[in-house]
Amino acid sequence: MAPIIIRNTYTVVPAEPTWTGRFPLAEWDQVGTITHVPTVYFYDKPSDSFQGNVVEALKNSLSRALFHFYPLAGRLRWLPRNRLELDCNAAGVTLIEAESEAELTDFNSFLGTKEFEKIVPQVNYKTPIETIPLFLAQVTKFKCGRISLSVKVSHAVVDGQSALHFLSEWGRIARGEPLKTIPFLDRKILWAGEPLPPFASSPQYEGQEFEEPPLLIGEMDCEEERKKETVVAMLKLSKTQLEKLRSRVNTSECADPARGFTRYETVTGHVWRCACKARGHSPEQPTGLVICVDVRSRMQPPLPRGYFGNATLDVVATSTSGELISNELGFAAGKISKAIKNVTNEYVMTGIEYLKNHEDLKEFQDMHTLGRKEGPFYGNPNLGLVSWLTLPMYGLDFGWGQEVYMGPGTNDLDGNSLLLPYKNDDGSLILATCQQVGHMEAFKKHFYEDI
Incomplete structure (x- = not known):
């Protein structure tokens, strides 16, 4: 090149x-x-x-x-x-x-x-x-x-x-x-405004997004995992494959007959199970899935149209690899659905108060590219999957026509993934995922064979 x-x-x-x-x-x-x-x-x-x-x-x-x-x-x-x-x-x-x-x-x-x-x-x-x-x-x-x-x-x-x-x-x-x-x-x-004076009492907040992500059993930190080489893959999930997954998950015992599982919950549950298999976890290995939730419509009242800032927060669904793999797909999707449903107006505002009164926000900031070792790390045995399914991603035209390709830029963090709609709007999806080189081929195999 x-x-x-x-x-x-x-x-x-x-x-x-x-x-x-x-x-x-x-x-x-x-x-x-x-x-x-x-x-x-x-x-x-x-x-x-x-x-x-x-x-x-x-x-x-x-x-x-x-x-x-x-x-x-x-x-x-x-x-x-x-x-x-x-x-x-x-x-x-x-x-x-x-x-x-x-x-x-x-x-x-x-x-x-x-x-x-x-x-x-x-x-x-x-x-x-x-x-x-x-x-x-x-x-x-x-x-x-x-x-x-x-x-x-x-x-x-x-x-x-x-x-x-x-x-x-x-x-x-x-x-x-x-x-x-x-x-x-x-x-x-x-915005919660000015912080409380030092030593003032903080509200009790058991927010999932502030939990420490699980580590590999027997490891004291994630440093060795961070050193391992990663690779990115763009995996297409056809409309037929997606419908097959959703049919399976929505006829499971875990499904809510009145609502069913969403595309995101279904595919993300599938990805979580595939990652556990590809990584070769022992059944008792704890694993966390980081979910990014948009709160614009969850606030009371909803945020104004065109709100320009951050209106998303991360929540974490947790389980063990053994539970995820031995149970049907609806089990994983149910864990994800429950974590998302917890994000209410009260949940968001309580979290804001918690952060406002916290002495130091550094522990909640993902500073991997700033050279720090602090901050959450969502690599093996964990992963994060962000949905771009409802975002106006395509059709960016500056006067010379719409794009022929759009996608995420560089991403070298193990387990970081994005779910995008297919550009042709035919019901297909694209999973952009970063995995360790040693795990990627096994992940691809499970991703398609387990459908």
Whole structure:
């Protein structure tokens, strides 16, 4: 594969003056993954009239989009007790222009390669956090005329729903259209306010998302597992295969006849069981599954349309490998369903109060890419599976047509997985999963044979 060559790096600021000042982040902004999350789009060759103007079109429309979404143009800074604050200073975002002599004909063979990683903007977390842009984009032109647009968005500022809201509005602005949904920027709805004085009593909170993830039996930490090489696979689950799984799970003794199990609960239960088998666990091995729950519609009242921030939280379903494998699929799906149902308005608000009064948030922050050993790790014997099934992922058009491929960027954390709808909207799903090299082939085998 021909090398990726960086031609220019631009700082893009809001097109007009915006509000500046200290912008408090909500408690849920500051826990879980607080680094940048990558997404990649590939496009066929733009028309000749557009070819030379791709970068300028992106720069100009991005500048205008930032006027409406100005928090993304700011910078984070650390506060005492390992809390983060957003400084809305209009410092801007980064847009990188790159090119390659490669003929990009097969996306699948390109995914996961060293060169693929180079089409994604790199973030140097060793520099002070006050200097790191919250949004980075890289447009790479290939010799064949195709282009890629890869973006990285700070998860301390937005979740997937809000990130895709921004991207879709950026595309609308580039096409000369008005905003579809104005972002709702006030986070006080999910903000507990000032912390209590030291030594003040904290509410009792037995939140699942703050449990320590299980370790392999006999191990004191997860360091050895973290050192093992991983590989990413994109596994398609056809509509027929999905229906077969759902038929099986919804006729099980564990199913609720009035509701049944959702696509997510069904497939995630299947993935959990397959991972336990592929990893060769002993029956008594504890295992945790991290589930990301969107609370927008679970709050009372529901969050305003266009809420721009983090409105997701992680909950953990736990079991043993023996229980998961020896019982029918409905057992695993039931564990997942129960964990999700626990996320009510009261649950969310109690969690906010718990975090507000906690002395140090570092233990709840996933800092793997910042070089720290602290923070939750969801590799073997655990995994995490995030659903993108209801997100407006596809159809990002900047004026030269919709993407021909969209998917997650680089991901090298064992057990981290995403569930995406198939682009053709034929009822199929895509599982993007990262597993240890030594486990991947066995995982694939169980993933398809156990259907």
